[in-house]
Amino acid sequence: MDKIKYLSRINLFQDLDMKELQQMESIAPILVTKKGTLITAPNKSQKRLYLIKCGKVRMYTITNNGKELTIDVLGVGHIFGEISLFAPGSHLIYAKAIEDSVICSIDKVQFEQIIIEKPDIALKIIKILSTRLKEMEEMLELMAYGSVRNKLLFLLNRLTEKFGEPLNEHAGVGPEWIQLGVKVTHQELASMMGSIRETVTELLNELTSEGVVNRTSTRGFFIIHRQRLKETIESTM
Numbered sequence: 733m734d735k736i737k738y739l740s741r742i743n744l745f746q747d748l749d750m751k752e753l754q755q756m757e758s759i760a761p762i763l764v765t766k767k768g769t770l771i772t773a774p775n776k777s778q779k780r781l782y783l784i785k786c787g788k789v790r791m792y793t794i795t796n797n798g799k800e801l802t803i804d805v806l807g808v809g810h811i812f813g814e815i816s817l818f819a820p821g822s823h824l825i826y827a828k829a830i831e832d833s834v835i836c837s838i839d840k841v842q843f844e845q846i847i848i849e850k851p852d853i854a855l856k857i858i859k860i861l862s863t864r865l866k867e868m869e870e871m872l873e874l875m876a877y878g879s880v881r882n883k884l885l886f887l888l889n890r891l892t893e894k895f896g897e898p899l900n901e902h903a904g905v906g907p908e909w910i911q912l913g914v915k916v917t918h919q920e921l922a923s924m925m926g927s928i929r930e931t932v933t934e935l936l937n938e939l940t941s942e943g944v945v946n947r948t949s950t951r952g953f954f955i956i957h958r959q960r961l962k963e964t965i966e967s968t969m
Contacts, residue, residue, distance in 0.1 A: 765833045772813055772827040779840035782813040787833020788895070788914050792826050795926060802887070802924035804867055805830070805914070807894060811860060813837070831915065883925045884935050885965050888912070888945070892956050899955065909946070912954040939964075 762785070765771060771782060771789065782789075784806055791803040791812060803825060806812060812827050829835075838846075847854040867890070878886065895913035916924075922932040939945040944960045947953075 760836045760838050763835045763837060765829045765835050767829055767831050767833075769829045770826065771829060771835070772825070774824055774826070780813050780837045781811060781840060781843045782827070783836045783838070784808055784810050784812075785834040785836055787835070788830050789833060789835075790828050790830045790924065792828070792924070793824060794826070799926040800826075800923050801926045805891060805894065805924075807914075811857070830920065879968075880925065880927050880931055881935055881938075882965075882968050883927070884921065884932060884939075885961065885968065887921065887924055888954075888956060889961055889965060891916075892958065892961065896956070896958075908959055909955050909957055912956055915953055 760783075765787070786808060789806045789810075789812065791806060792800045793803060795801050812825075847857070870886075891912055891914060892910065896910040897913040898907075899909055899911050918932045918936065919929045921936075922929045925932070936945055940947075942960070942964070944957055944964055946955045946957075
């Protein structure tokens, strides 16, 4: 596995030259992580920063009533892990692969040395975390006060914004439909929302009848009608 090639494609390190990437190679082991693997948790003492080369990772916390609450879903180029230098409280979050993934990891102490030597990387992290903080605030506010239907609409919209993929011309639907580029089950959506599978299934059936969601893709991915999803969300505000 060509680790230098992987590192050069991670957006955090895209401006490093070959010599700098070679220096990074020895301190950034690559993990091939199976779907369902818990990568980080509050009870784990690993102080590492993780960078997603391939795949997707769900970030979540546990509510007071014991339910999982999704904070974010991260894809290629995103970072997570022990980054309390920039984001105090990040150690309270779990990270789990929701599909087979390839992930680089860097020891926290070594990474702190990198950002001292490369302050532009620190600036990139601040920008990334600022965006993530805004998304987390939106998600937490909705999860606290929104209806289950609104939670599902918000989650589908967020996943579509991050992982939406155009469908090919043979898909049998119009160009306004896009594929949700992450395969999730009803139970997984329920876990992300802090709900139950039966409720999510009922709501997805409603959205299917309304022409917002479909699952006609042969690979089992949801497809989303972007305009109808937007109009449905706006009608609930």
